[in-house]
Amino acid sequence: MPELRRAERRFHTAGDGVETWHSFSYGVHYDPEQIGFGPIMAINTEHVAPGRGYDVHEHADVEIVTWVLEGVLRHEDSTGQSGDVRPGTAQRLSAGTGVRHSERNGSDTEPLVFVQTMLRSSRDDAPEYAQVEVPGDTGVLVPTVDVHAPAEVFALRLAPGGRAVVPAAARVLVVVTSGTVVCGDLLAGEGDELRSADGLGLELASPRGAAALVWLLHA
The missing domain is CATH 2.60.120.10 (Jelly Rolls)
Incomplete structure (x- = not known):
């Protein structure tokens, strides 16, 4: 987790x-x-x-x-x-x-x-x-700007009841900017962060809708 x-x-x-x-x-x-x-x-x-x-x-x-x-x-x-x-x-x-x-x-x-x-x-x-x-698509990771670093940043919008899969990376960081995001047994609200360093992806869901920034960090 x-x-x-x-x-x-x-x-x-x-x-x-x-x-x-x-x-x-x-x-x-x-x-x-x-x-x-x-x-x-x-x-x-x-x-x-x-x-x-x-x-x-x-x-x-x-x-x-x-x-x-x-x-x-x-x-x-x-x-x-x-x-x-x-x-x-x-x-x-x-x-x-x-x-x-x-x-x-x-x-x-x-x-x-x-x-x-x-x-x-x-x-x-x-x-x-x-x-x-950045398009306002829901349920998918939408690419934003490229950076001169081993990293990618995406915008994520989840409709109520929506789900999304974050692909595997050396580290993953999710910044919740509105609403609530569920990851396993964890419930993250506005301003909270989910940080993973196990090289695996994440499965995210939102009961009432949410928005987040998602960083895939490759080194």
């Missing part, structure tokens, strides 16, 4: 109009047992108040994958990309040798919620940006 990590076990950071829940050690938060999972270094769920966000800052040597759950993310980076990212669009920023970007709530009235994952990158040259529109 996979490990079930409850949302309430995540680290919490509160700033000026931004609240973040960290799945792994990040910044001032440190737990030697939670420093990553395969190539994944961070999974942060960000809640950003209207008009707030992160001003220009820098990253290097990481893949940054962003999935908006609610609201509008206004993005600008040093590769020349800028614009709004909404639910249904997966964004990837490969930092390479170094990239500067800003992330802000694009609305002055509505909140913004997004999940951001950072992975160790195999890219060591100029930064690169990509985004794709």
